[in-house]
Amino acid sequence: MxxxxxxxxxxxxxxxxxxxxxxxxxxxxxxxxxxxxxxxxxxxxxxxxxxxxxxxxxxxxxxxxxxxxxxxxxxxxxxxxxxxxxxxxxxxxxxxxxxxxxxxxxxxxxxxxxxxxxxxxxxxxxxxxxxxxxxxxxxxxxxxxxxxxxxxxxxxxxxxxxxxxxxxxxxxxxxxxxxxxxxxxxxxxxxxxxxxxxxxxxxxxxxxxxxAPSHRANLAYLLQRAYARGQGPSQTAASHRDMAALVRWMAIGAGQFVIFGLGGVGTGMGLTPTGADLMVRSAEGLGKLLWFSSLEPKLYGISELKRRS
The missing domain is CATH 3.90.550.10 (Spore Coat Polysaccharide Biosynthesis Protein SpsA; Chain A)
Known part of the structure; x- marks a missing residue:
């Protein structure tokens, strides 16, 4: 077995x-x-x-x-x-x-x-x-x-x-x-x-x-996580020194940030399901654009321990 x-x-x-x-x-x-x-x-x-x-x-x-x-x-x-x-x-x-x-x-x-x-x-x-x-x-x-x-x-x-x-x-x-x-x-x-x-x-x-626990079941946390998730493809391209892929992901991210961001504002931002969804997508696009390690949100480890304390 x-x-x-x-x-x-x-x-x-x-x-x-x-x-x-x-x-x-x-x-x-x-x-x-x-x-x-x-x-x-x-x-x-x-x-x-x-x-x-x-x-x-x-x-x-x-x-x-x-x-x-x-x-x-x-x-x-x-x-x-x-x-x-x-x-x-x-x-x-x-x-x-x-x-x-x-x-x-x-x-x-x-x-x-x-x-x-x-x-x-x-x-x-x-x-x-x-x-x-x-x-x-x-x-x-x-x-x-x-x-x-x-x-x-x-x-x-x-x-x-x-x-x-x-x-x-x-x-x-x-x-x-x-x-x-x-x-x-x-x-x-x-x-x-x-x-x-x-x-x-x-x-x-x-x-x-x-x-999802209560401290994660809100728009503020989703935006942070979406931003961090968006950084992934760009960071992977950077680590492989694939500049063509990095530029492509950053361009995609810029488009997502602007288009979904404007859509989110126009549909009530986080006050409606559609607005919240578009704001999350916009944050993910921003992560692709601002992929630098110095801008990574600290969501695990010591920061999570401090929050629970």
Missing amino acids: TRATVIIPTLRRPESLDRAARSLLALLDPHAVERLVVVDNDPQATAEATTRALALEAPFAVVYVHQPQTGIATARNTGLAHAADARFIAFLDDDEIASANWLQALLDVQKHYDADVVFGPIEGIAPDARAGIRPVVETFFSRRGPDTDTLLTRTYGCGNSLMKRQTALVGDTPFEVSANQTGGEDDILFARLEKHGARFAWAAQAWVQEQ
Whole structure:
């Protein structure tokens, strides 16, 4: 039987972590989980009690790891260090809830396509969002792809993914630690894998649900995240020293910023779903234009820890 080690990095979200981890207990075949590695990225080790309690109930091994050096890339790399013998690694974020067939769907697609990385769909929910923009928030936190399993010519984020350990996660620090405070460590990894001919696939039935907490379920946060997301393509082109691609992405970004920005202003900005959606698209365009590392918003690691404190 093919199994995978599941890694959940977490930062001061014990209730959310509990939901995510317990969704693995509810899998149709929980034995598909080789082990669960919980990486507690809080210096105060706030996830330890939750993880220890879960270990008493789980039908698979549960490994608790405390990594006090705050940063999303460091947390992911720490989890991998405790799964060196694993053949497959699945990443589940601590705000995600796996569906009953989640892991098996990822494993089946990996086997069928011999993929290095497999992604699955995400259903975003935002119960705390203002009613007027809730559809925009939920769409932003969702991930949509093909209706059927298939090979991909693009990549997505690390949350809800399965990777082949020997080909996709090479070395001690496959996730770039320079992205600890900004995120995007997965984009850097996938761009490197794509450059070396890795195979990416889509598992249409590997659903997870992602719940946006109240501090993220608002337009201000969406604009920050969209801006950071927009920086990705331009930064990738710059890192590859592909000036033609960089100029192209910056030109696209300038157009998006102006066209969607004007449209957002004309449709009530953040007061209507249409206006909010256009403002988010405009912010993403601005990110493509202003891609410089000095302008990256700090949304993870130390800044997130300070916000929670």
